[in-house]
């Protein structure tokens with residue numbers, strides 16, 4: 001029988017020795033929210049014009065604030081360097097109905113808003129954030145993390161996801177508009 005205490009997969013930890021910032025991952029506080037804005041402003045842009053998508057940034061910041069204020073059901077975690085700099089964020093939310101059919105276990109949770117400061121990418125911050133979200137999700141009784149990534153992030157995240165979690169388990173057709181398909185990855189925590 002599968003053990004429910006131990007994740008049945010583990011992201012590749014081969015980078016453990018890499019020199020990078022020392023970060024602590026913890027639940028978000030309301031005082032962290034303003035520090036997330038510059039990180040979001042780096043990544044939430046139209047790929048063609050590079051213009052900011054202000055509405056979406058505001059929406060993400062509002063959701064992060066609500067989670068920090070313990071309203072709603074979403075959970076957000078931030079990575080903080082030992083100098084007190086907010087280095088990245090990750091969120092967990094109830095899965096969108098469209099992604100649910102791709103889940104392979106009974107209690108999936110959707111990962112969302114996964115962003116690391118541009119200067120600190122590829123130094124282990126994202127993986128530290130992801131691992132914390134996974135351990136919290138498992139502790140809360142979820143069996144699987146599942147997420148999509150839109151074409152906007154083809155160059156900045158798809159390679160990372162496939163490297164860490166394998167090929168996508170499916171695709172949400174036209175999820176971000178006609179022809180804007182979103183591949184879906186997952187990480188099984190427990191088969192329950």
Ligand SMILES: CC(C)(COP(=O)(O)OP(=O)(O)OC[C@H]1O[C@@H](n2cnc3c(N)ncnc32)[C@H](O)[C@@H]1OP(=O)(O)O)[C@@H](O)C(=O)NCCC(=O)NCCS
Nearest residue numbers: 015115116121122123124125126127153156157159160163
């Ligand atoms: C995706 C993201 C959160 C990952 O966080 P990160 O801190 O950069 O990732 P880490 O440093 O923990 O891990 C990097 C690993 O991925 C690998 N990797 C990164 N880009 C890759 C690519 N295009 N192809 C294959 N592997 C890749 C690195 O080689 C490294 O592997 P290793 O751990 O085996 O050495 C971060 O890069 C980011 O913020 N990207 C921009 C915003 C974004 O696209 N967010 C996702 C929205 S869905």
